[in-house]
Amino acid sequence: MRSSRFSIENYFHTQQINFHVQCKSLNLTADKDGGESMRKQGSLLVFLLAACVGLFAACVPAAVPTATTTTTTAIPVVDCAARGPGVDLHGCNLAGARLDFAILSGANLTDANLRNAYLMSANLLGANFTGADLGDAFLTGATLRGANLTGADLSGAILTSTDLRRANLSGANLGYANLTNANLTEADLSGTDLTEAYLTDANLDLITWSNTTCPNGVVQSMECPRTSAG
Structure with a gap:
């Protein structure tokens, strides 16, 4: 579980670097082809980032509920036949x-x-x-x-x-x-x-x-x- 978590974190970090690179590339594309191509690239990256965040959250172990112990006090029964x-x-x-x-x-x-x-x-x-x-x-x-x-x-x-x-x-x-x-x-x-x-x-x-x-x-x-x- 720990190795999977570290792999996801590395992947998430790599995606951040790619995001910055893509942004620079998008700036150039926007200058040539206008804002349409930039919007498409941006939407794709947002989707990828959202998917990574969801996958990371799924790998976090869920909280285990704490078991509670209920104690009952027995009421003594009167033995009316006792002498x-x-x-x-x-x-x-x-x-x-x-x-x-x-x-x-x-x-x-x-x-x-x-x-x-x-x-x-x-x-x-x-x-x-x-x-x-x-x-x-x-x-x-x-x-x-x-x-x-x-x-x-x-x-x-x-x-x-x-x-x-x-x-x-x-x-x-x-x-x-x-x-x-x-x-x-x-x-x-x-x-x-x-x-x-x-x-x-x-x-x-x-x-x-x-x-x-x-x-x-x-x-x-x-x-x-x-x-x-x-």
Whole structure:
């Protein structure tokens, strides 16, 4: 390719020299025969020069397009059949699931559907139930110590003898839930709805009360009465 290019350049240079020679010759011809012969010679040279330029351009290698690499990020798929400490079950539909005695400590159950699920004596230590649906779930004897239940629906849930120490129940719905003998020491009940909930013999020591709806329907920031009768 390089030798062809140099040959074309030499040819182009030679044509320039010939062009000057022809111009001198054309001047003489023009004096004798007038401008007609000069115009014909000039047109021929212009054509030849244009052809050389076109040939030279054709020999220049075309630009090679740069390849681009597209990377895609795979979205991890949640395995809703997984069980064990720290598993990711966020958004899973586990309604009615039999999870008695399951070990799900530290599990991510954010926005999961656990309505009517059986979680009796399950180890849910420090699990995240933010926004989860636990309505009418069976949690008797379960360990929910330090669990995050912010905004969770626990309406009608059975939480008898459940360990809820230091659990975050802020904004949760515990209406009509059964918390008999439950341990709620140091739990956060800010904005929690306890309408018609059963708190008989529940441990309510050091609880955070703030805009809590008590079993009797009264919203207050102090310890609620343990029954709806007040």
